[in-house]
Amino acid sequence: MKKITFVLAATLGVMLFTATSCKKKTETVTETVYVDNTPAPGPPSLYTRLGGIAPISAVVDKFITNCASNAFIGPRFSTTASDPYRLKYFRYNLIDQICAGSGGPCQYKGQTMLQAHTGMNLTNAEFDTLVGQLVKAMTFYNVPATEQNDLATILLPMRSDIVGH
């Protein structure tokens, strides 16, 4: 009985194989027409103008050290800066945020600004100091004024979600 079942299964398999592999050959005549569908090049993204992930990482690192060593807002960063694990993900999130916001290939997966800052009761003075540290970091790495302004345009609207919650 087993032998018969095996023979039947093998026969069915061979039939299926031949049915699917045998194709009728048909001749078709095609004419190839070349059309240039590439879109016209647009202006480079802010991500490209900033130089990519490496310069963004350098600016973010400088920004973090500026903030963490600042007398006014430094204590706000002590918990994160002193814990290598927290710092690792804080740094990744910052880089992702700027990279994604400037049109880069990253994806920000952290909390929203409102979620991340609720409970901290940050003031406008602290936010202004923070922005100042970012400008210092960009200036340290000679980021052109146009790119600094473009980045500020992306980040400054976050004030309402960061301050006073």
Next chain:
Amino acid sequence: MKKSFFIRAGKAGLALAGALVIGLTIWANWEESTYTQQNTQTAVYKTYDISNVKPEQYSQIEKRISLLNGVTACSLNSTDKLLGIMFITSKISGAEMNATLNTVLGSKISEREFGSKTGGCPVTGVKYLVLHIRDVFRFRS
């Protein structure tokens, strides 16, 4: 009777532990690393006391230290006389950093403990514990 119960309980416990390890491994490796994680290296941040460094050197310190191998950023607080440095530990260890700073700045530089930690990031330790567990079981680059 008792012995067989303990043996069965032991086997069940082992099976449960095995399933947990497999489940955690699958969960930890489900998503690929982000673009940032693939293109940046992990760094640590430490603060150093520069009370022994002459103030005339302050203007050049940030640039000089930033150029050191493994250092990703350096910031100086001249008021509190502290230097904050972010560096990649796979390129330079904490002890090597201390020794390098002593040499470059020509003074005895010591690591300073972090000051007050007030009103910082409210993200709970639970979130970071979850990330830590994930990293333990993660082998995907």
